[in-house]
Amino acid sequence: MSKVAQFSKSGVDAMEANQIKKTKKPFRLYEHPWLGMLASMCTSIAAMMLAGTVVFGLLGLPDDQPLAQFTHGISHHLLTALVLTPFLLRLPKGKSSYKKYLEDIGLTRIQPFLRLVLLALSCYLILALCQVLASIVYRLFEDYPVTWRFIREAFDLSGDLPPVSAGLLVTIPSMFEELSARGIILTTFLNKYSGRKAIIFSSIGFGLMHLLNLANGRELIWVLGQVLWTFLIALFYGYVFVRTGSLLPSMIVHYLSNAFIGSLTGYIQVRASLEIQALYGVILSHGILPTTLMILWARFFMMKWIPVSGQSYLRRANEKGL
Numbered sequence: 001m002s003k004v005a006q007f008s009k010s011g012v013d014a015m016e017a018n019q020i021k022k023t024k025k026p027f028r029l030y031e032h033p034w035l036g037m038l039a040s041m042c043t044s045i046a047a048m049m050l051a052g053t054v055v056f057g058l059l060g061l062p063d064d065q066p067l068a069q070f071t072h073g074i075s076h077h078l079l080t081a082l083v084l085t086p087f088l089l090r091l092p093k094g095k096s097s098y099k100k101y102l103e104d105i106g107l108t109r110i111q112p113f114l115r116l117v118l119l120a121l122s123c124y125l126i127l128a129l130c131q132v133l134a135s136i137v138y139r140l141f142e143d144y145p146v147t148w149r150f151i152r153e154a155f156d157l158s159g160d161l162p163p164v165s166a167g168l169l170v171t172i173p174s175m176f177e178e179l180s181a182r183g184i185i186l187t188t189f190l191n192k193y194s195g196r197k198a199i200i201f202s203s204i205g206f207g208l209m210h211l212l213n214l215a216n217g218r219e220l221i222w223v224l225g226q227v228l229w230t231f232l233i234a235l236f237y238g239y240v241f242v243r244t245g246s247l248l249p250s251m252i253v254h255y256l257s258n259a260f261i262g263s264l265t266g267y268i269q270v271r272a273s274l275e276i277q278a279l280y281g282v283i284l285s286h287g288i289l290p291t292t293l294m295i296l297w298a299r300f301f302m303m304k305w306i307p308v309s310g311q312s313y314l315r316r317a318n319e320k321g322l
Contacts, residue, residue: 030094033189033198037205039089040185044080045212051075066166073173081105081179092187105183106247112306116244119301120252123236123294127257127286130293131264134284138268138276154267160260168259175255181206181234182241182250190242199238207231225278229286233257236294243302253294 029036051072055061061068085091086101093104102108110116135154136146144150160167185205189198207227214223237250262269265285268277281287 028094029089030091030188030191033185033192033201036089036091036188037185037202040080040085040091040180040188041205041209043084043089044076044180044209047080047084048076051079066170069170070172073170074176077173077176077179081176081184085180085184092184092191104187105179106187106241106245107179107183109244109246110248111246113248115305116246116248117252119240119244119298119306120249122301123240123249123298124253124256126293126297127253127290128260128264130290131261131285133289134280135265135267137284138272138280142271155263157260157263159266160263165262167262171255171258174258175251178237178241178247178251178254182237183247186238186241195242199235199242203231203234203238206234206237219274222274222278225281228278229281232282232287232291236291236298239295240298243298244306249298 029039055068055072055075056063059071061071063069063072086098093101096104099108132155139146139150139154158164162168181202186198186202189202192198193201207230210226210230211223213226214220218226237254240249241247265281268280268285272280283289
């Protein structure tokens with residue numbers, strides 16, 4: 001090859017390299033959902049520690065008081081979802097207006113309001129009945145009769161209500177877990193994956209987050225069961241969110257589930273071994289059975305009473321294979 005040809009070829013190669021360098025896209029976190037989920041989890045942990053420092057350290061509130069627990073929980077979730085994520089991580093859609101961000105995560109999508117609330121309440125009723133069934137099944141497993149007295153004593157909701165308990169206040173922050181788990185993380189996965197895959201992948205992350213309960217002193221076998229049943233119930237939360245585009249149903253079910261879990265599953269928690277608690281949680285009270293029934297009921301409910309024509313987000317979900 002002549003020197004002229006070599007020079008010409010090297011010039012072309014240099015131009016191509018420059019062109020590739022110019023067209024190389026900058027890194028955007030929302031285009032990498034797995035990294036986005038990891039970043040969101042780390043941000044949530046940092047926000048939890050920061051909120052704890054302020055509430056229990058600077059303010060000096062005792063950590064065993066309901067008001068302090070409520071303040072810590074609500075500060076943690078709101079700091080994560082409404083401050084750090086939109087301004088620091090730029091999830092789930094990249095840079096946009098704050099109003100658009102709230103719409104993207106489904107927080108301002110509340111129509112049709114009454115039907116979404118009825119959907120949530122009916123789904124929670126299914127979950128509650130499955131939890132009652134789990135206690136009854138375990139009672140029969142113990143070879144004891146299921147009497148009316150047992151029903152009244154085992155499922156007495158007064159233990160979760162004021163003035164006996166401040167549980168209704170303390171569990172309010174749990175509904176705001178949906179901001180990050182479904183509104184942010186699931187929506188980020190929807191940028192790249194189909195509806196089904198996005199729901200499954202985000203549910204895996206939601207389940208694994210509960211491994212943090214090992215740091216709270218919970219036993220390994222119980223926490224592993226919790227990881228499984230939270231993954232399973234997250235499939236329901238994700239399904240309803242993607243189909244409606246609203247966080248409202250999953251927030252309501254999540255809150256009610258945490259608020260009355262003590263009364264509805266207390267019998268098993270007191271009498272069963274940790275292995276049995278984990279098994280019943282995965283199969284009956286939190287996992288396979290209620291998740292399956294709630295998804296089937298939600299699908300029927302939405303087909304009947306939440307018309308596709310009125311939900312542009314729902315049409316996009318259907319296009320994603322849901």
